[in-house]
Amino acid sequence: MDLGAHVELVACADLEDEAVRALAELLSTTSMFRSSGDPPISAPQLAVDERINPAWMRRTRALAWGGSGQLLGTSVVQLEDRADNRHVAGVEVDVAPGARRRGLGAHLLETILPVAVADGRRLCMGSAPEGEPGAAFAAAVGLEVGQREHRNRVPTADLPRDELLRWVAAAQHEAPGYELLSVDGPLPDHLLEPYAEAVAVMNDAPIDALDLEDVTFSADELRSAHEAIARRGTERWTVLALHRESGAIAGLTELFLPAHDRWLVEQGDTGVLAPHRGHGLGRWLKAVNALRLLDERPDVEVIQTWNASTNPHMLAINHAMGFRAVGVEALVQGDIEPLLERLGRLT
Secondary structure (H helix, E strand, C coil): CCCCCEEEEEEHHHCCHHHHHHHHHHHHHHCCCCCCCCCCCCHHHHHHHHHCCCCCEEEEEEEEECCCCCEEEEEEEEEECCCCCCCEEEEEEEECHHHCCCCHHHHHHHHHHHHHHHCCCCEEEEEEECCCHHHHHHHHCCCEEEEEEEEEEEEHHHCCHHHHHHHHHHHHHHCCCEEEEEEECCCCHHHHHHHHHHHHHHHHCCCCCCCCCCCCCCHHHHHHHHHHHHHCCCEEEEEEEEECCCCCEEEEEEEEECCCCCCEEEEEEEEECHHHCCCCHHHHHHHHHHHHHHHHCCCCCEEEEEEECCCHHHHHHHHHCCCEEEEEEEEEEEEHHHHHHHHHHHC
């Protein structure tokens, strides 16, 4: 590496304002979550996203500063202190376009991975947009593709209101044994355990070759996650489909509306439990939230979601709503110890 960069490690919760502003500028041009033409990431939005996380999540960044004080690149490791997938560390690497192909990405990854090793993690996992420099970097350091997923977007102006209204109306005869419950913000305590059981439906989604265990949450873990979202100022709109006879949660969907960069909304989990499929619940749930968004939040311009390329059922619903792929992300993974050996030869 010939950039003369100074690299520092810092817990994301402790990022200072100057670092957040520089990071927002960098990620506005490099983040895989971005599309051409997107407004820049605002520092206030990034500040809450970086600093506020659930109690069971720890994030550490490596920041590479150039001699004149500009941020040349960053890497981050995310460690989750929960019962499942304790072998996994999430990683990301972003390098400014003018600083690429000079060994900085490899150096940043080599700097951050020992944090995961010290915590007993053996596997790192991240994402890279196919056809872009990140994917070439991942391949060059020996990470393997475990799954491909679509990053899908729909401009709110393109949402098919009439079709969504038809989905809602169809529920009267397709799903007479069900009713919907909308909850804004953190779920009340009495719903946390039922929701934890219901959201396990997301384990039905394909993981292809990813080295992952089923994901489960306790009520306390959900409470911590929901409280962190609220402390960020993010609105969380959850809609639950309830089975009238048993009162059980049959399906769920959620939208996340950020406090600052309000033009973009993230679609979170949507799932219908196996015994309750075939009644149009998935369409009903998503239509209700989308129609509310149109009526109450005219400032929202785009909804973004992620779907595995091997999940045709959810892709079909999203396609009918107007979502279109704006990129394909490769979820990449690799064992950390041999990866560090390869990086040592590259840096």
